Amino acid sequence: MSLLSSCQSLQSFTRRTALSGGLALLMLPTVKMALAASDVWPKNLVVPGGVARISLGPAAVRPTVHDGDVPVLVLGDVIEWTAVLGIPLGALPGNASLTVQAPGGSTKQVAYTITPKQYREQRLKVAPGTVDLAPNDLARFEKERAHQASVMGTFSEPLPQEPLRMQVPTPGRRSSSFGLRRVFNGQSRNPHSGMDIAAPTGTPIVAPLPGQVIDTGNYFFNGNTVWLDHGGGLLSMVCHLSAIEVKVGERLQTGDRIGAVGATGRVTGPHLHWGVMLNQAMVDPALFLAD
Template sequence: MPRFLALICCLALPLSAFAANDSYISRLLNKSVPGGVAVIDLGTSGPAPHASFQGRPVLVVNEQGNHWLAIVGLPLTLKPGIQQVQVQNGQAFNFSVGSKHYPEQRITLKNQRQVNPEPDDLKRINGELAEQEAAYRSFSPGTPSNLLLDKPVNGPLSSRFGVRRFFNGEERNPHAGLDFAVPAGTPIKTPASGKVVLIGNYFFNGNTVFVDHGQGFISMFCHLSKIDVQIGQVLNRGAVVGRVGSTGRATGPHMHWNVSLNDARVDPAIFIGAFQP
């Protein structure tokens, strides 16, 4: 088989087939910077080890039949330097986190309440935030169907992960996902198999869907014009979760996609081969 065809076939393989290349997962995912992902060799055979980072369980996958890797999400707030993954047998694995510069983005909104919410808005926002944080913290036992994710929509990126955002000149939280510039009504497809764990219509995010891919690996889609799934629904890879819209705090139709690992929002570009160092 020609070399480039072999690469294409490898990229399309499900997680169970990654054993064909013992360094593939690391080369794909290991972007050890704040907002990135660290792949840690646990050097363990036998049953799957239970690993944690900063007190939260992390995704562990099998490589070559009896070799285990921890796939660790690194929050944007993490300081560069030496970090540590803990395993239930008392072992600890050190790894290094580098630095990364994220650019600024300035956005003008007509609705000033979406920049400085009123007291009643804040009450709603805090309740919605608690719901979403609980969904991000969920940790189901299943292994993700694939780690190289499909794009939820086909379209150009309009805003990257980690951008420092200023709304009407006031700094707010960094951008926690990727934005794709696509028309309203475009179908949004789940990038891996999973279960719908939360849906809602939120003050900032508008119509929102959370899909749990397994072991704390979660996708969130927001600003939807329509939601096409229900809580508890099990989805195959590529199933439609909803349609692109501009609900919530949005200046126009686009698809916003978050990826979370061990309750850390990380750059979705890592999982679609579009990461920029």
């Protein structure tokens, strides 16, 4: 197995392959996409790795929505419900659909369109021995992967409250952006699935939104890691911590301390890797920020 840059290994076992335009849709009236506004988070950006805010119209009861077999977060009220959908980085541009089920059991397909986005690419030449995993490291990674997959499948209530505006977990320079694809010695690797923030070891890390701690551990690529469940399939993770200061089951409010920046796991220096997952798709954390 080839080396993935820190935390990118998560992309190899997220739950979906690329969406394509070949889905059979019921012919319904065109769905109007909710427009992004300065006071709405996450921002509406219907691209691979982005978030689609899809208007479902009025209904007396919150509809149930699935993307394939994965539940989708639905927010709003009886005047207008909105599906808040995370789009995988591997999604192909084109037509796709959600399945919407009314309280009475009837279902319909709601169409939306994914537009292309070109993320930056970085080409690096490194020593061959640093690219491939040793057998014992590969065995550890495979064991950890199954556990992480179960964590990422979390969908809980109560649902989060709008606006879903997040606080940056730690101060610092954004040293690596979401979606960056690295090519080692001519071999492409999975794109960067989060935001890297450069900060000195020991810098405090805080919760970006209210949530419950659902997993902590030390992992091969990610080092010391904490997963938070914000409800409705919205999760966040922080990686490479020098110290974890919370326990599984603990409930946090925005700004509560999680731990401290470090350089644990597969890294070259201290920084925070911050990832946001929505309906089991890693999405750009910047869409949840005010700037």
